[in-house]
Amino acid sequence: IAAGEVIQRPASAVKEMLENSVDSGATTIQLYVKNAGKTLLQVVDNGSGMSKEDAKMCFKRHATSKIKTTKDLFAITTMGFRGEALASIAAISHVEINTKLKSKEIGVHINIEAGKIKKTEESNCPEGTSIKIKNLFYNVPARRKFLKSDNVEMRHIVEEFTRISLANSSIKMQIFHNNNELMHLPESNFRKRIVNIMGNKQNELLVPMEEKTSLVNITGFIGKPESAKRTRGEQYIFVNQRFIKSNYLNHAIKKAFEDLIPDNYFPSYFINLK
Secondary structure: OOOOOOOOOHHHHHHHHHHHHHHOOOOEEEEEEEHHHOOEEEEEEOOOOOOHHHHHHOOOOOOOOOOOOHHHHHOOOOOOOOOHHHHHHHHOOEEEEEEEOOOOOOEEEEEEEOOEEEEEEEEOOOOEEEEEEEOOOOOOHHHHHOOOOHHHHHHHHHHHHHHHHHHOOOOEEEEEEOOEEEEEEOOOOHHHHHHHHHOHHHHHHEEEEEEEOOOOEEEEEEEOHHHOEOOOOOEEEEEOOEEEOOHHHHHHHHHHOOOOOOOOOEOOEEEEEO
16 A cells, blocks of 8 residues: 655654554653754654564555455554555655564664665664654755754644644653653643643633534533634644544634634634544
8 A cells, every 4th residue: 555655844754653653552652853853853662562574564665564454444443554654754864763572582673774774683672662763854955955944843843742642641752852851741631631731721721522423422622712812723633533634623613612702713622533
């Protein structure tokens, strides 16, 4: 299956790697960033890890560990179902991976440059997987030139991290930039995760909501009218724990707030559809 993943900026690589960690069953995930991802992006998880064969295979195009039979195509419950993203990332960077299966004593370390495996050796690493992506776009200078300032690229990275951590509040997550911890999110419920990310003031502004229908179960929180802001930013809708953008749904929610907030303000909401 060709998904044709395009890595447009450091944040696209972050999204793919974090989703792989979520799929691996990890209970803790750390994201390390240097120079807004241009120098280093590293994701460390304590998930299921990979065998030596799988670790080599995951960087090949059209490789997936998430489909065993054709039936699986109609019941995809993972964040991704293809190995396309890692192949796309490996083609434009230097990648180092350390990974170990829970059942094994020893793990594997692989070095990849421009999509080619340069080194494979045994590694005494902890359970789970650590992937380092260095020098993103080093071999496509035109793409590197199109990257925005560090502040802008970092904002995109933090936004991807925020979306995935909101959708997975049962996973402990941390993000570091240039050795400074930006967020430390302990395992928690959905409300606590929102407050940990958005700040303590948010707590009294959240109104819980729950609606069950034959088609969909809706849960989550909407912000009280006084928490509406002039800028967008706190509008989060998740379908089966995956962040989505939907102008149709956003418009419907804004319409419901019509007489409660001024026209040029945006309500905040954190909604799960299952």
